[in-house]
Amino acid sequence: MFSRRKRHDALPPPPLADADPEAVEVLRVWATPGKAQEVVLRPTWQDAGAWGLLLVDVARHAALAYQKEGRNAGEVLQRIREFFDAEWARPTDDPKDISDQHGTIP
Numbered sequence: 001m002f003s004r005r006k007r008h009d010a011l012p013p014p015p016l017a018d019a020d021p022e023a024v025e026v027l028r029v030w031a032t033p034g035k036a037q038e039v040v041l042r043p044t045w046q047d048a049g050a051w052g053l054l055l056v057d058v059a060r061h062a063a064l065a066y067q068k069e070g071r072n073a074g075e076v077l078q079r080i081r082e083f084f085d086a087e088w089a090r091p092t093d094d095p096k097d098i099s100d101q102h103g104t105i106p
Helices: 015-019 050-068 073-089
Strands: 027-030 038-041
Touching: 050 073
Parallel strands: none
Antiparallel strands: 027 038
């Protein structure tokens, strides 16, 4: 009776999702301009430090995306780092567990 509509603004899975049967989605973020974002993640790695590697990788991918739009990748990374450090020092919000609203992640 009730079903989730497929979001037309959802990003497509990357090629690895189809190429490797062991690949799993570990992070999904939805944002609304001017409001907080919602994050769903799967604690995948035994060593939680791997999230640091992932976050740096995400920043580099963001810089590449902005570079394709004509921005300087180094300046973009600097700005990301500036905001990362500011948010680390003085968080603007607290993480909220939304798994009850959207179902748990296996």
